[in-house]
Amino acid sequence: MRNIKAFLVALLIFCITVPMFHFGIKKELPGYELSYGTWINEAKFASADGLDKMLASSQSIPIFGSSELRHGQKSKFHANTIFKNADMEPVFIGQAGYQCLTHATTLGALGDNLKGRKVVLIVSEQWFKKKGVREDAFGAAFSEDNYIRFLENPTIRQETKEYVMARTERLTSSNEVMNERILRDNEWYGEKSEDALSNAQAKFYALYVKEKAQTRLLSESMLFGKGKNKSKEDTTTNVVSDEDWADLYRAAEKKGGKIAGGNEFGMCNSAYTHSYQEVVEKGSVKRPGYTTNSVEFDDLECFLKICKDEKITPLIVMLPFNGYWYDFANYDSSKREAIYQKVRDLSEQYGAECADLSGNEYAQYYFEDNSHLALKGLVDLNEHIYRFYQEDENVAQKDQAK
Template sequence: MKKPTFGPIILAFIIVILLISIPNQWISGVVNKQTANHLSNSLSTTVFQGIAVQKEVMKEPNFVPIYGSSELLRFDSFHPSNFFEKYDPKYTPFLIGRGGTQSLIHFLSLSSVYPYLKDKQIVFIVSPQWFNKRGLDEARFSPNFSKLQAIELANNNQIPIDIKKRAIHRLLDYSIVKNDHMLSTVLKNSIGEKTNQPADNIMANYLVNPYLSIVKKQDIALSKFNVGARIFNSNHYTTPENKSYSELLQMAEKQGEKTSTNNPFGIRNSIYSFHFANKINDLKNINTKVSYNVSPEYGDLQLVLDLLKSAHAKPLFIVIPVNGYFYDYTGFKKENRSNYYKKVSNEIRSSGFDIADLSSHEYEKYFFRDSLHISLKGWVYIDQAMEAFLNHKST
């Protein structure tokens, strides 16, 4: 009978001890400005679920974090990643988000870099579809949730306690948080809500710091070596140089005219053919009872607003519309859409922040690529709003 060998087990044990015992500050320097610059348009989950790269982004004044969702990966000639390279290269847009990264997910990202937010200019794109009746559901929350950032929130004593309590109670609505005994105990303990389960308290007190030490090192390593990152190649698109915004809009109009000829909604031909053509009759008046008037997302957005205000950050909020032609066709009432635009804009303005309200462009052809995702003319308007905000211009 072959004798068991314990060498691999002992080696693994030694590696774990080293990972826990090596101070994070010894290796934190491997993630630097160059790392962040390389990952600026990767939309990597490592970035928005981590901390190491986002800290570098916040520390460097030339990086402009853009928080959003699925619209960020709709690259074209007028996308901010291309526009600023040609028109204002002192700024580098840094994209944070993907589909499902709504206000609560962005709150966690922002809370993890809270000490660096003071006077930092950031851009936050608010999408209408976030504000459905359910808000951010479990299916979109879970794959975008960061346990590392949640523990950092628990450990952060700089964040005002009322904001912290509201955020933690909201996080505990989700099973991925609620059913994680160590995490839920750490979160509750951080706001003075003790659990009656001794085992949970022992786990929280003795395991969370070793766990955090390992995960932070993992964050640094994955960020440095670009694990899982898809680096966008700006050479795929040619951004016209030395043009006025009106000229850029005309060029976007011409591009849109060429690519949107098979439908009355201004949707790109390929997208319409693949996603809409076969079911277009079924979509007629399907949303007559739908509105964005009531949604948990308003509370989640308020968390972001309150966090940024307490940190003395300098955000620009961009309120984007939906494709009015398509939403009219599906029966989503214009009155309900207008109520949403007013409600979300008033919520932002009441916090005293800058806002670029683009809701008047609902019926502007080629502002969208589909029913709600911006591109072409939409990006030109956003570029203009961002450039004015960053350079303190009036629009």
């Protein structure tokens, strides 16, 4: 009776929504443009079909991350400027609160269309608190469209699905409405059913969720997507050679001399003054709780398992701690190194390339604040991603020249 009621409610909502979708908004998901690829918006991340379309080209590469994807977006050192005329099409997936479990689910939803291709996961060391991602952050980042398609993906092993289902149930347990949806999704899509009514309800509901995600993406992209995140600085960069990268590092250093260096923590002056100076003066900094026992490592391993199942080649970009700040916060170098080493070990275990940026803890003009990259840090990040993308391209070009 309960299932029939849920089905009828979904039917009613669907009948109202679909005509609005088809006649009120042109049913055409945005294709790739750099401004869409680097656009930071929940609606973009939440539509599996929308991401599929942005990633349709073999030149595209999904870049999973969190808040660092947004920082520096209007500077000439961000991906939306650096790659303006390049042959790579970066597709950003994530913002603040998006961590390994959310990215594993999205990767699993897209997996069929990413077979044999490359992906990038930018790993922030600040993720590795004991309980991993916060419940509220996970809930805000959750996409039911991606989750259903992840569960329906036949390539992913059942034990991996069960891990994600169990983690998702736990992380939504304090949100009764959301948790009820998760339990229903797990029942409908996580297990094979012989019940014809349940199967019909599941198919119909999945279509409804997909249409809703597409509608939201169309609306958001028309209102906020194109051209809203362009650099205010010179955008004539065309990164294809070592000389281009060298020019960018020199430009970043020159810019850094103007906007950073006014504090002992290697931060941009505006960030330090706004968010850290008072804390330093009062001596009220809290000791960080990052640990090698974090459940986030299990979520990272889940992401790597999905890459292996789907025959996807991952690059794990390991961001550095700001050494000056974390020395001040009494989170010493041995604890930081333990976090780094565990990321390295997991990457090696699953055959993933690791761009290890940990040697830049004390690099000049590298950080915006106590964690986010800026200036030379952004150039370094983008260079590692581009060189990873170029690896097979260079081999293919050499083969063609023989």
